[in-house]
Amino acid sequence: MSLLPRQHSQFAKEDFWDDFFKARGSKSFDWYGEYPELCGVLHKYIKPADQVLMVGCGNSKLSEDLYDLSYHNITNIDVSDVVIKQMSQKNGKSRPKMSFIKMDATKMSFEDKYFKSAIDKGTLDAVLPDPEHSSLAVSMLDEVWRVIKSMGSYIIVSLAQDHVLSTLINAFKERPCIFRVHKLPKSESGGFLMPVFAFVITKPIAAMPSIYESSVAEGKITRHSTSEEIVTLIKEIQYYAVLQNTLSKRKMEGEQPKVALYTPDIAHSPRYTIYIVESPKRYKNKFAVFISPQGQENNWMFSTNEGRLQLLSNIEVERLLVVTLARGHTYKDVEEIKTELSSKVMELAPHGTNEKNVPFLAMAEGVGIRNIVYESEAEKLGLIYVEDVNTDADTMLRQTFCEKFHPELAFSSARLKTVKSKGSTARTVDVSQLVCDVEKVLASLTCFYNRVGDEPLPNLLIVGLKCGTLANFLSTYHRGIVIESVQCVETEKVLIDIANRFYSLDDKVTVTTLDTYNSLDQLPSHSGYGCIIINTDMDVETLGKYLQLISPTGLFVAKCQKEESGQLLELLKLSLTHCGCFHFDDISVVFGSSTEISSSNKTYRSSMSRLIEKTKIGKNKNGSETMFSLDFSSMVVSDH
Numbered sequence: 001m002s003l004l005p006r007q008h009s010q011f012a013k014e015d016f017w018d019d020f021f022k023a024r025g026s027k028s029f030d031w032y033g034e035y036p037e038l039c040g041v042l043h044k045y046i047k048p049a050d051q052v053l054m055v056g057c058g059n060s061k062l063s064e065d066l067y068d069l070s071y072h073n074i075t076n077i078d079v080s081d082v083v084i085k086q087m088s089q090k091n092g093k094s095r096p097k098m099s100f101i102k103m104d105a106t107k108m109s110f111e112d113k114y115f116k117s118a119i120d121k122g123t124l125d126a127v128l129p130d131p132e133h134s135s136l137a138v139s140m141l142d143e144v145w146r147v148i149k150s151m152g153s154y155i156i157v158s159l160a161q162d163h164v165l166s167t168l169i170n171a172f173k174e175r176p177c178i179f180r181v182h183k184l185p186k187s188e189s190g191g192f193l194m195p196v197f198a199f200v201i202t203k204p205i206a207a208m209p210s211i212y213e214s215s216v217a218e219g220k221i222t223r224h225s226t227s228e229e230i231v232t233l234i235k236e237i238q239y240y241a242v243l244q245n246t247l248s249k250r251k252m253e254g255e256q257p258k259v260a261l262y263t264p265d266i267a268h269s270p271r272y273t274i275y276i277v278e279s280p281k282r283y284k285n286k287f288a289v290f291i292s293p294q295g296q297e298n299n300w301m302f303s304t305n306e307g308r309l310q311l312l313s314n315i316e317v318e319r320l321l322v323v324t325l326a327r328g329h330t331y332k333d334v335e336e337i338k339t340e341l342s343s344k345v346m347e348l349a350p351h352g353t354n355e356k357n358v359p360f361l362a363m364a365e366g367v368g369i370r371n372i373v374y375e376s377e378a379e380k381l382g383l384i385y386v387e388d389v390n391t392d393a394d395t396m397l398r399q400t401f402c403e404k405f406h407p408e409l410a411f412s413s414a415r416l417k418t419v420k421s422k423g424s425t426a427r428t429v430d431v432s433q434l435v436c437d438v439e440k441v442l443a444s445l446t447c448f449y450n451r452v453g454d455e456p457l458p459n460l461l462i463v464g465l466k467c468g469t470l471a472n473f474l475s476t477y478h479r480g481i482v483i484e485s486v487q488c489v490e491t492e493k494v495l496i497d498i499a500n501r502f503y504s505l506d507d508k509v510t511v512t513t514l515d516t517y518n519s520l521d522q523l524p525s526h527s528g529y530g531c532i533i534i535n536t537d538m539d540v541e542t543l544g545k546y547l548q549l550i551s552p553t554g555l556f557v558a559k560c561q562k563e564e565s566g567q568l569l570e571l572l573k574l575s576l577t578h579c580g581c582f583h584f585d586d587i588s589v590v591f592g593s594s595t596e597i598s599s600s601n602k603t604y605r606s607s608m609s610r611l612i613e614k615t616k617i618g619k620n621k622n623g624s625e626t627m628f629s630l631d632f633s634s635m636v637v638s639d640h
Helices: 008-012 014-024 035-045 062-069 083-092 123-127 132-146 162-173 226-251 305-315 335-347 438-449 469-477 492-502 539-546 560-576 600-609
Strands: 052-055 074-078 099-101 115-121 149-156 179-181 198-202 211-215 220-222 258-261 271-279 285-291 317-325 360-362 370-378 384-390 396-402 412-421 424-429 460-463 486-490 509-513 529-534 551-561 577-582 587-593
Touching: 035 115, 035 149, 035 198, 035 509, 062 083, 062 539, 062 587, 074 083, 083 099, 083 285, 099 285, 099 469, 115 123, 123 149, 123 162, 123 271, 132 162, 132 438, 149 162, 149 438, 162 226, 162 469, 162 492, 179 226, 198 529, 211 226, 226 258, 271 305, 285 305, 285 335, 305 317, 305 424, 305 560, 384 492, 412 509, 438 469, 438 551, 438 587, 460 469, 469 486, 469 509, 469 587, 486 492, 529 539, 539 551, 539 560, 551 560, 560 577, 560 587
Parallel strands: 052 074, 052 115, 074 099, 115 149, 179 211, 285 317, 285 360, 460 486, 460 529, 486 509, 529 551
Antiparallel strands: 149 198, 179 198, 211 220, 258 271, 271 317, 370 384, 384 396, 396 412, 412 424, 551 587, 577 587
């Protein structure tokens, strides 16, 4: 016999519930758990002497359980005459102070502020089976709020489906209240797949700005600035529940879902991010956890699907959890992390995994080192961090991250070297090496400037200083090719400050601050650049303006989004005869010159030969396409 409707809209119909409770008989039906799951929340907000309204009581045992614990002043209402008669008959003698009244919760006859508290366990979800019934749900919310006293609480137990959550949030958005959400413990008997929430909405004595809070872990209360943060939190918890269920039933090959784990004291940043990587192959080892060192979360091996698959293949395990560590948190050692993650790891483990047999793997440096040396905020870039991290036992990097510029990727990176002075040692930026692959290509392409004899490369303009790593390299270590001057333009003054303070910007580099990259009239020179390098995101129209500034024999090099490379290449072909393109995963570097590009000129081969392992020069039918490959590992220029 079917006891639940096939069409959810039936939940909102009174005659459905009469038929439902007739079919159910005297057997209780408890939506979303029973007293053991709810008591932790209810006893925080309801006192035994309080007048309590049970909205849509049904034949749940919750009122009976509360009554037996001295909560006698409970008024139960429901639209079903059948269930009200059943419950009155069942409890009339054993619980005489508790009343059962047939009443529509959208049209109650109680006086204003009559009850200290109200409990709704599944009723909101029942009257709001789909968005079309939102007006009915809002009427009920309005009525219940009307009959609650000041400093009283409206407790709503719900699955918080999208349309229910949206209606609930919007109903109280303009009302002064304390809006708090609890995640209820999962029923030991199984119950619902999706997590169940208890929304506790407290009516203040006087008008005040609404307060949004949550309690989803260890009973700690977290304050939120907006209702949107509450919605995001709930959706993340729901996503995790769906993910757990999916992982218990099948492999998720190729999907690599991720889970962010937060601590109550630092709500803005996850303490751990876990990527779930599965192999289509069968291995002896079914499950393992790999902890990446802090500061290496942007490393190819840990930040890309391809890298994590390579790690999975190296370890030879069927399911691998790749754990990255976040900035702003402190990690003692791998054992501390293992202790913190053990329970969560088992929730994501294959069925039948023994907790004692789960290997936690890490690199030789363990949790690694992360020292934040600078932190600031800029309007266009958001939060900015400069940090020193170790990539292995012998290598330290200085990295800059910008919140609004691919926050998971380093904005600038430079290697650090140890310098001894007067018996002490210090770390400083090593300007002789480039870390960023894109900047390695940009630097390498300056070799293609076709000079006559030993004449210097005339004015080099870098558009987009960033933190000065590319400018430093070209200014200081471009051996064998004399550059008349290295000029840079930048729109963010904070980056110029960082370049000088933390990246040892060479004093031979001239930096001009522009209002925007389109403000070409602010440049110290408006033409005759021997080489222009675009090292920042820029629209094609503005790129075209810079293209007009190169000398007749000049070289133009630009970084761009891969999807824009074709359009930019066509733009270069309009004024330059020899053009080419180099592609990364999502970034491209295009270049062009009006003179023939050759890799045989000994003048520049002597200076940058170690940068280029293989150079294949080829022209397409219209004589303009150049393709080549570079060896990044050799991007170190010696002093001789």
